[in-house]
Amino acid sequence: MIVQFSIIPLGVGVSLSEYVAKVIEIVDASGLPYKFHAMGTIVEGDWDEVMNLIKKCRDILMEDLERILIDIRIDDRKGAKNRIEGKVLSVEKRVKRTIIK
Amino acid sequence: MIVQFSIIPLGVGVSLSEYVAKVIEIVDASGLPYKFHAMGTIVEGDWDEVMNLIKKCRDILMEDLERILIDIRIDDRKGAKNRIEGKVLSVEKRVKRTIIK
Amino acid sequence: MIVQFSIIPLGVGVSLSEYVAKVIEIVDASGLPYKFHAMGTIVEGDWDEVMNLIKKCRDILMEDLERILIDIRIDDRKGAKNRIEGKVLSVEKRVKRTIIK
Amino acid sequence: MIVQFSIIPLGVGVSLSEYVAKVIEIVDASGLPYKFHAMGTIVEGDWDEVMNLIKKCRDILMEDLERILIDIRIDDRKGAKNRIEGKVLSVEKRVKRTIIK
Numbered sequence: 001m002i003v004q005f006s007i008i009p010l011g012v013g014v015s016l017s018e019y020v021a022k023v024i025e026i027v028d029a030s031g032l033p034y035k036f037h038a039m040g041t042i043v044e045g046d047w048d049e050v051m052n053l054i055k056k057c058r059d060i061l062m063e064d065l066e067r068i069l070i071d072i073r074i075d076d077r078k079g080a081k082n083r084i085e086g087k088v089l090s091v092e093k094r095v096k097r098t099i100i101k
Numbered sequence: 102m103i104v105q106f107s108i109i110p111l112g113v114g115v116s117l118s119e120y121v122a123k124v125i126e127i128v129d130a131s132g133l134p135y136k137f138h139a140m141g142t143i144v145e146g147d148w149d150e151v152m153n154l155i156k157k158c159r160d161i162l163m164e165d166l167e168r169i170l171i172d173i174r175i176d177d178r179k180g181a182k183n184r185i186e187g188k189v190l191s192v193e194k195r196v197k198r199t200i201i202k
Numbered sequence: 203m204i205v206q207f208s209i210i211p212l213g214v215g216v217s218l219s220e221y222v223a224k225v226i227e228i229v230d231a232s233g234l235p236y237k238f239h240a241m242g243t244i245v246e247g248d249w250d251e252v253m254n255l256i257k258k259c260r261d262i263l264m265e266d267l268e269r270i271l272i273d274i275r276i277d278d279r280k281g282a283k284n285r286i287e288g289k290v291l292s293v294e295k296r297v298k299r300t301i302i303k
Numbered sequence: 304m305i306v307q308f309s310i311i312p313l314g315v316g317v318s319l320s321e322y323v324a325k326v327i328e329i330v331d332a333s334g335l336p337y338k339f340h341a342m343g344t345i346v347e348g349d350w351d352e353v354m355n356l357i358k359k360c361r362d363i364l365m366e367d368l369e370r371i372l373i374d375i376r377i378d379d380r381k382g383a384k385n386r387i388e389g390k391v392l393s394v395e396k397r398v399k400r401t402i403i404k
Contacts, residue, residue: 122296195223
């Protein structure tokens with residue numbers, strides 16, 4: 001399955017990039033395929049792989065924080081693989097001219 | 102922590118209430134405190150309790166479906182309990198007149 | 203259409219209830235049907251009614267804040283009305299015993 | 304402000320790429336900066352620019368559909384510009400080695 005998640009620390013001011021960087025390092029170390037963009041991180045894996053990864057990010061952030069919000073969106077399709085790139089390509093084929101950046 | 106989730110089955114037509122009812126029965130059987138509303142289900146528990154419950158809902162729905170989308174929002178605050186009611190009450194105290202329904 | 207939204211102010215500490223109360227007062231004054239729960243506010247209306255209401259909440263909060271996050275989920279179904287209660291009832295009819303609280 | 308949105312058509316089967324392609328063409332024609340990824344589309348603009356664009360996507364899809372779900376996440380920060388790239392770069396600077404793809 002393919003999963004987008006973002007973690008919002010509260011009580012640390014308006015800039016969150018320090019915490020997002022921590023999350024990215026944990027995601028990168030997991031070895032799972034991922035893509036980081038301006039509104040979250042997309043990871044591909046099975047349920048336990050991805051959910052344990054997000055739990056690990058949460059556990060590490062909560063060592064220093066009192067409250068976090070986490071947003072998770074899952075797209076679970078039987079038998080589908082390599083979807084971080086694949087979903088984009090299947091749309092791009094249908095768009096009249098090449099506009100995907 | 103307090104968690105809102107909703108599961109969207111694809112490929113089953115525009116009416117989803119049959120699947121939502123299945124989810125509610127699974128949530129109810131878990132024994133965790135919950136509240137069901139028009140846009141999702143709110144559950145309170147620790148990480149493993151809540152995530153295993155959502156996984157169970159997903160596993161049961163995916164027996165008959167090819168693709169589902171799941172939306173999960175977590176509010177994780179150290180030491181906080183009874184927040185399904187508590188968060189509403191703490192806002193209500195601040196509202197000038199009683200408007201919470 | 204039926205819309206759930208929540209506004210998260212950043213840079214104001216871990217307690218957000220003061221800001222949520224402001225939002226509820228604005229929603230209540232709009233006259234639109236709404237329901238407030240622990241993870242957001244559900245409003246029913248047409249596109250412009252609901253979006254102008256959320257914009258108003260955002261404009262008022264941004265007078266005093268530097269950054270907010272807003273989460274909006276829309277369920278738009280042709281011809282459907284009274285869905286804040288109606289969606290819950292249509293699920294409840296399918297649940298084997300009365301468990302909706 | 305920077306906004307991620309995704310539109311989920313119901314009642315059209317499990318493959319949604321035809322509808323996503325329609326949305327991308329409308330977004331591309333708007334002239335607003337955007338980035339399309341596997342879980343949604345990120346657009347930057349002021350409130351009315353972005354919300355009118357999403358409304359246009361919804362209006363066109365609803366010509367042929369009975370029900371759609373729309374998910375919108377807004378990050379609104381005073382005075383911030385060029386954030387589709389900028390937010391990624393500000394995190395990348397903090398990550399120990401270059402891992403952003």
